[in-house]
Amino acid sequence: MANNNDNFDHVIVKKPSVGQRMFKYRYFYLMFIPVAIVLLIFYYWPMLGIRYAFSTFKLKQITLRTGPDYSIGLGNFTRLLSSDPFHAAFKNTIVLSFVNLVLAMVCSVAIALLINEIQNAWGKKIVQTVLYLPHFLSWVVAASIFMLILSAGTDATGADTSNTGFINAILLQLGILDKPVDFLTESKAWPTVWYIMNRWKETGWGTIIYLAALSSISPDLYEAAEIDGAGRMKQTWYITIPSIMNTILVVFILNLAKIMNVFESVFVFYNSLVYDVSDVIQTYTYRVGIVGNDYGYSTAIGLFKSVVSLILVSSSDIISKKIRGYGIV
Amino acid sequence: MKKKFNLINPQYAPRSWFVLFNTLFFVFLMAAMIIPIFKIFCDSMVNETVYGLKLIPKGFDPNTGKEVWFNTIAYKRIVTDPGLYKPFLISIYTTLMTTFLGLLISTLGAYVLIQKDMPGVKLFSYMLLFTMIFNGGLIPTFLVMKNIGLLDSLWAVMLPMSMNVYNLVLMRSFFEGIPVSLFEAAEIDGCTPMGIFVKIVLPLSKAALASIGLFFAVAAWSEYFHYVIYIKSSSKYNFQYKLRDLFQDKQESDQGTKINVNTLKSAAVIVSIVPFMFIYPFCQKYFMTGVTMGAVKE
Amino acid sequence: MKKNVFKRFAAMSLAVVMVTGLAGCGNGNEADFTLEPGDPDDLPDEISLMADTIITEENGLQDFCDEYERQTGIKLSIEKPDHAKYYEKVTLSFASEEPADIIEMGSTYYPELANSGALWDMTEAWNNTTSNCKNIIDEDYVEALKINGVLYGFPMAAGNGTITYVRDDWMKEAGLSNPKNYDEFLTMLRAFKARGQGTIPLTSSGFLNNGETPYDIYLREFYQDAIPDFYKDEETGKYVDGFAQPEMKEAIQRLRDAYQEGLIDAEIVTNKTSTCRDKLGSGLVGAFNYWAGMWSLKLQRSMNEGQLKAIPPIEETGGYTERVPTAFAMSIYAPNKGAIFEHFLMFSHDGGAGQMLFTHGVEDKHYVMNPDGSATALPYYSDPDNTVEKSIYAPELTITEWNDPIPLDPMVKDSLEEFRKNRVFAKVPIVRDAIAENLADLNVVKDVVMANAVTGKTSVDEAIEYYNTKGSYYANAILEDLNSEENLKAEEEALAAATGGSASDDEAAEE
Missing domain, CATH: 3.40.190.10 (Periplasmic binding protein-like II)
Structure with missing residues (x-):
């Protein structure tokens, strides 16, 4: 909006009151009603259940219908915070999820930009379709594939196993490794291959939203830049990226809200030799839940995760506002 | 402006080299994506247990006693299974319905959220985001469904899925890209908010509708967990669930004399991703540059 | 900033108010039921x-x-x-x-x-x-x-329980008969290994049955008399942590030696049960411990080649375990x-x-x-x-015992007979709050200990050390509870009431 320097001091404009504005927007309130109804029924009503986090709610209380026992107060949380495995799980959740998120953004944006550069219409269609196919496989299937190609290909005596250890074979040939590495059982290597598996599966799907955003950039801008003599790189840097920055930020912050929930991709891929780097909160909860069945405790874990997510989202919202001037709200 | 592909000529060279590398890069990337899927495809085409990276769809068929190429016995079994017809229709119904409802709710919600001056708009925003972060848990959600009588109904699956805050916020960020001048112009012309919504906002958001619609459709089609928890009657299961139930997850199931169980599982995996190979090209045309612009000259 | 916080707070309070204003779902109704069996002839609808x-x-x-x-x-x-x-x-x-x-x-x-x-x-x-x-x-x-x-x-x-299946054709080729003891068992595995070409002499999925009791069900030949669980010592009448006993250390040593010799699948830690079955099916595996009965047929059918046979338990194991x-x-x-x-x-x-x-x-x-x-x-x-x-x-x-008019498949029958010749009934796992709270974490420690010791990442002593430091917290909590006055007494009383109250025959399995 153009900044008006004309002197209108003598004109007194009355700012509409809240009531007047509400009347102006009355149709919008109506439009929001279906949204609100669904929200309240399916999301807020069940949220009452969060109170179980402050109770003991074991199978006994469920089956005998005595209801949750609130006498423990913050007991679940003290138990949680004093549990060693939980600390490790918490650390791993944050590290694995966050790095994965950053990688996801970088890869998806980069690939989206590159796809955008494909001239051939057919080529573009084929590339996009092929790239997003892995998303539709289940994590179980994806993990079984990766476990197959990542194995060391040798047993303890050094003899070759039947599993050729595809990746190991390639790396040995290229001279990058001098002896096979069992990526799945090495704590140092596991996170890396986990990230790679995640990228393989989700990058294609992740490009969709950016491609949609890219398509809303007016070609006039590019034409103008072209005339001004800007090369493709400059155009990308000064036009493309700023135009989709809004989308990038929104996607980033929204996904930040979900990083505590990582589960299936770890569950199908981890093993007892790499618990120290791979165990996340949800896998921890899963194991504790099999034996024990204390619904109060698992709700407490859920509440803990939610609070952490809230902190993450709020912080990134504030940072975003400081840097870009706007955040997610 | 049509560019010539010429690796030597300095005017066209940088661009041409880039195109070359870009092409090679994508060929490599596509191979990386497709080879594992091709392996599964090959596994589904041989009637024996495969362990290892076998990439040739030729195997020994114990039924005929010969080496056979492209043994489609597993596919025939899956495609002709009568237990999959109804679930397939159910999937189509729930996918269409969820996508429609989902787009309806997310567009309306997003449209409301971009009204910066509206009292309470921030409240609505927080209300929505809050649900992305805080969650009641399995038992309370189940009890709510029970209390409103939606247990064993398809609505228990479709309604919660249509209220997707992630998609709503994405939709909002697309709407924010629509120039304010368009709204003002329409208001001056005497258009009602609903009118603006239908005549201006929606037509200009084709890319958003296509991509977010795709998100809803894929989620609805692939949905599995909600069916496990809420649905009892086998007449209401969807395709994905039934496919898994019949062919994938059963370990104790009938292990055929005719069809190797691993072949069946691999075939089921392939069958479940085939629909998606055809959906995307369909949405493609909405992602073309320039479709949405040009309505108002700045 | 302040407005932000206020707005957020207002949003949450509004949400809470709305939510409590809605009909809350009730919980804690008085359950109505009776424990009386009622008249057996009063048929329900x-x-x-x-x-x-x-x-x-x-x-x-x-x-x-x-x-x-x-x-x-x-x-x-x-x-x-x-x-x-x-x-x-x-x-x-x-x-x-x-x-x-x-x-x-x-x-x-x-x-x-x-x-x-x-x-x-x-x-x-x-x-x-x-x-x-x-x-x-x-x-x-x-x-x-x-x-x-x-x-x-x-x-x-x-x-049912698990039984060890072996490749009969490979056994015949090597001129071997069913192993009677651990040494012969190892000889058999070595013969399988000698076949080369990536043969896996014995495969399994993990060491502790994915945290489901009995933990040692799949690797009985190696565990022998070690019990990786809590059990009641007959002499003292108190509960003991089987994992901390010397027998367990020997078992771990056996597993380690076998693994280092290449007799156990190198991928045992990353194997899922389905992976093991796939390996067996594609003809790579010599010995595989899996469920008796119908599975003998299913495993055989999934195999591209070769013949499977169930072998009797070796003497050190004291029999196969029949699950609850x-x-x-x-x-x-x-x-x-x-x-x-x-x-x-x-x-x-x-x-x-x-x-x-x-x-x-x-x-x-x-x-x-x-x-x-x-x-x-x-x-x-x-x-x-x-x-x-x-x-x-x-x-x-x-x-x-009844006259089933449909005869069983001979392979199924054989594997079951073999299984039942020397079987030991497992007990129902004990459930107590202390166990519920600590067992999951303890099992993780056990998993880590075994995986590291057997694959050679640490020495056996280091692994046991690790167990004693990390696992003792959980193990002791469980043991304290199991051996508490209250628990032991309750168990005694319940057992006395049951055996004293009913005329149970000699067959009743006591300990």
């Missing part, structure tokens, strides 16, 4: 059942219910939830206050539910029944389900419990029409009678390539 491992709906579950109604006059409604989430559904059914009358329970969930007080005590009903079932049943299976002498569920079928049977338990909310016990549970094991219905299904739909008195299974409705295996109870795992 309807029985509801929730089960997991039964015939599916498209294969005639409704036919089964109709036939049951025809024979007993009671309507039967069955819910068969998705296998992967079966126990979540059971919990949800209790949470929503509509549990089924009869619920199928596996050995992990059975003691938990029993401990929660949700299951009806049917010890008296069993002691007093005069049905034919009592005459033909193998009491061991009923005893196996007793918790401190109390029966909370009736066995559906034998719990899967049980049909009754919820305390079921009406007419005595009637349900007689007309459903006893009926299903009556050795006659009831047993036939519950094992093979409905005549002319799931099987046909042949003129000579035998019967043949019919193909499945939904899978004409295969014949019906069972309706509810697996025929090869029957717990009663």
